[in-house]
Amino acid sequence: MSMATHLPWRLMVGKSYNMSSNEKDVPIVWVESDDELATWCAHFASLPVIAVDTEFIRRTTFYPITGLIQISDGESAVLIDPLSITNWTDLKALMTNNDVVKVFHACSEDLEVFDRLLGVVPTPFYDTQVGEAYVSGQWSLSYVKLILAYKNIEIAKDETRSDWLKRPLTEAQKRYAALDVVYLIDVYNNQINTLNEKNMLAWVLEDTQAITHQYRLNSDPEQNWSNVKSAWRLNQKSLTLLRVLFIWRDKTARNEDVPKGQVIKDRTLWAIAKFFPDTHNALSRTEEMTGRQHRLYGEHILKSVAMVNELSQDEYQHALDMPLPSQAGELSKSIKAFVLEKAKGLGIAPEAALKKKQLDPIVRHLFLKEALILTPPTMTGWRKDEIIDPILQRFAKA
Template sequence: MGKLKIPQPVWITSDETLSDACQRWLTEPYLAVDTEFIRTTTFYPEAGLVQIADSTGCTLIDPLQIRDWTPFAEVLQHPLVVKVFHACAEDLEVCRRLTGVMPSPLADTQLGGAFAGLGGVMGFQRLVKEVLNINLPKEETRSDWLKRPLREEQVEYAVADVHYLYRLYPKLMSMLKKLGRQNWLSEDCDQLLLGAEKSEKAGAYYRRVKMAWKLRPQELLVLQHLVLWREEEARERNVPRNKVVDDNALWNIARFKSRHREQLAKAGVSPAIIREDGDTLLNIVDEVMAADKNAWPKQLDRPLSPQAGQWLKLLKEAVASKAEMLGIPPELLARKKALESLVRSGFPNGPFRLPDSLSGWRKAEIGDYLIQILQDQTRVIALRKVSHDQSIV
């Protein structure tokens, strides 16, 4: 790391110095932002460092010393200051945890690199090597960022990441401009923010449980309430969800409607949770089983039929071909979930409706073509039906 030409960082360890720095950042066209955190045994990421690079250099904010994040929240939401991250999903959580807001407008260089034709899900080191021809080591990725003082190697690692992120961004934007894809990045970053906001809405978390589609509506309601309880407990205890109860155990409780502690054990609930929360879990089942049918959720979609699966295969092939022409990963053009949603929207007779994830720039690049493919399939079915009816006559 010592051979890298990186600036000496300015440390921020007080609310006053953070406020002063934020006034300066409000005048910058863009900021490179990175965070270091620990999340091995907790539900929430625990911030250990926030790094900022601007036109004057690099700044390290010690979140263990800051109490008032209001000025930084203003920076994160200023509409004329682009906040640049790389693979930002967990960084967004850290920002929201510290400040209560999400950074907007946002630019993610991992997405930018993919849209520029540099490859799929690229790590930061690889992208820096590709664009800036600089080798960054990875040794400090799993450091203890909550321990003080930080080691010199940790500080250099943290500064290098945000310093080269700042240099990377304009080069990527220049590449995207030549390809006419700047709006692709801005649209997808807006969708990232929307997705991060929706992730806080726990009411639909039960849909993520594997095999939830096999449950009947009343069982789904049990699962929904169990998942909500687990979410509240995981956040309250600040532990990962599966440290409370894992998905498989919750599914078993819902499917077999556990009424006794012995049944909780058979479902896969740990003895410690049964001792502490067994009555609560059983009460949830009892209360939901007594609920009116009007409260039952709609049964989840079953897997596609074999014929619908063939239509899905046609769409995947079309996406793969178009993605190859564009020089981007197929999953970035259209994910399987979006294609399934498109098939389900009108199978087997149409009409078909593009899901939100295939709107915007994707509609012109692939969405309208996918609709055409499905409409062609419905015409084939209609012609076969007419031919069949005529043969009977």
């Protein structure tokens, strides 16, 4: 039953808009009160699957500013106005309801929106972009191409850069936002059928879990400070300073709600870690250090330099692995070709079979005889059985 048929009449008056598609007219419902939100969340909580999307702005802030939340049961598109809602209890419960699958397309940024707005990451969820990599072998397929393939409907993306914080939203904005969710459940059902036929649904669900895992890693500066470009070139003492400054930069950006690069850019952190400026004059000459950054953060940076200077060598950060030597290139190419053939045989995208970050430790293990640590979730499960173990068997003696 459509929600529109049994919702209190007052919720629909003056708040329902129709949009035309190649298939049918879809009611768009604007939700701007806590009571309306609670009513719709109760409806969605009774369903096994819902489609979800968000619109947000993040131009000059660290955190995304939520402009709109879209949820669909496959019949109606419910647009929730975060600028008017004050009680998020019911939506938070819905997003963590284990009995309701939340369907997204390319969801990594949506996870951050919900984490910021509600303090939770949606679970369980399914990503149709991930699913399509196993259904048709197409990697990172856009939503527009996905809907064209499944529904033969062309969706314009002319409102992509809209100001989602301005009120009232235009009819075009509402239609655009609604179209981002109304077809997802149909796509989901089709994908699930195909994945079950291919016995790959569990594979997709593993990769979906990996999205949440990667989001948590990306959000933790303790886990990603070493990703600064050319960090491997630094000695242990410099790496220690880089780590200290990277974590401080992340905390500062969060506290001030500004982009990390506005606090200090990565290459400036690297230069400070490399050359250890111990005076304001020396710091001011650091690559791309602006006068404003020096004025706001210079004293703290110099204190960090002094602190690391006082550490003993056994307190330094461990050295990072150097990039693989050029001689390993042929082995890497051979493994990529092997993975490509495996992916073709399985009917999945090569990138779904093995990404570059997953390839590097395997090549290091085979070429440099380093220990291979298979960390979940991206290096275990189906991928270990179907891709990694066959690689090791094929190239162990190469």
